[in-house]
Amino acid sequence: MTTALSAALGPDVDASGLLDVVAEQPDPLIFATVSGAHLYGFPSRDSDVDLRGVHLLPVTALIGLREPEETRTRGGYLPGGVEMDLVTHDLRKFVRLMLRRNGYVLEQLLSPLVAHTSDAHAELVALAPAVLTSQHAHHYRGFAGTQWRLFEKTDELKPLLYTFRALLTGIHLMRSGEVQAHLPTLLGEVPEAPGYLPELIEAKAAAEHGAADVSVERVKDDVEALHAVLDEAQAGSALADAAGGLDALHDFVVRTRLDVAQG
Structure with a gap:
């Protein structure tokens, strides 16, 4: 739990409750960060907490006949009665969104309001600049x-x-x-x-x-x-017209999935 997150949520929100939310998830989380008004710098006293992140489905969930649970949504309350909602995407879906000029997922990935992180999170952050475009x-x-x-x-x-x-x-x-x-x-x-x-x-x-x-x-x-x-x-932007980094991101997704499967 970062100091920035505790400061952004304020004294009325028990930020430690977010750790319990992370621990309850059925699959490993690559990261979980706070988005919404807290990230944007204008929360209200009655603002809910928007927790966003990436989960990692097992290989078996992707190679069978059932549709994988690529996006998960959960609502609830933190200690003290503050409303919270959690939305996570599987890593593959999240990276595909990164490649589609989606600023929203990049804000989540790069948010300084970190509730949960990992080595894979840090690596994905390092890969993010390649997908930034003028588009x-x-x-x-x-x-x-x-x-x-x-x-x-x-x-x-x-x-x-x-x-x-x-x-x-x-x-x-x-x-x-x-x-x-x-x-x-x-x-x-x-x-x-x-x-x-x-x-x-x-x-x-x-x-x-x-x-x-x-x-x-x-x-x-x-x-x-x-x-x-x-x-x-x-x-007048110096940013590229199209996203790069596809090969590096592909390798990252495959390696991260297999590391967990073998781990």
């Missing part, structure tokens, strides 16, 4: 669009902050080649970030589904401007 801008552009439409329907602060977070993560990735999901950090990295975002982050801390006390027209203009900045950053 990941599409992921963040699309995610921001989905969250903006949700904001228009609900007028809630949460999807508005998700919109800004996605755009700023995409811009920073295009410019630096770094996956940075923490919105307060991004405010210091992306000069175009609107100056009122710290106030929105502070307001979000009071309630998970609170209303956004903002001028819709103002934030709409700022969101549209950031979309244009993301387009420009993608056009």
Whole structure:
């Protein structure tokens, strides 16, 4: 359990409860990290804990007639009554998602909020830079669009902050080649970030589904401007157009699976 994780969850969440969740899983976990609002830097007092990771199915689960359980979802509560949900993918599925310009799984893999790790986790982290491409801008552009439409329907602060977070993560990735999901950090990295975002982050801390006390027209203009900045950053990005590292990732998946099978 990392110091960063305990700090992000805060004193009201018993982070040690996550270790019990990890221990209860039927197959080994490569890693388990915290995603969602805690990773993004704007949790509320009533935010649930989004635990994400990778499990490793045995070889027998992949070579028989039954469909393998490539994705597992479990809900529950941590000590103290904090809601938690765990979603894990089998290693092969997770790596395939990495190769499909999926920024969400890369944020999970690279999250500093680590509940469980392993040597295989460290190796996969080291392989991650090869899959980063300028095409990941599409992921963040699309995610921001989905969250903006949700904001228009609900007028809630949460999807508005998700919109800004996605755009700023995409811009920073295009410019630096770094996956940075923490919105307060991004405010210091992306000069175009609107100056009122710290106030929105502070307001979000009071309630998970609170209303956004903002001028819709103002934030709409700022969101549209950031979309244009993301387009420009993608056009000028030094990242490759297509993911690399396929052979190394293939070898990693095979070796990791066989090591556990023989171990």
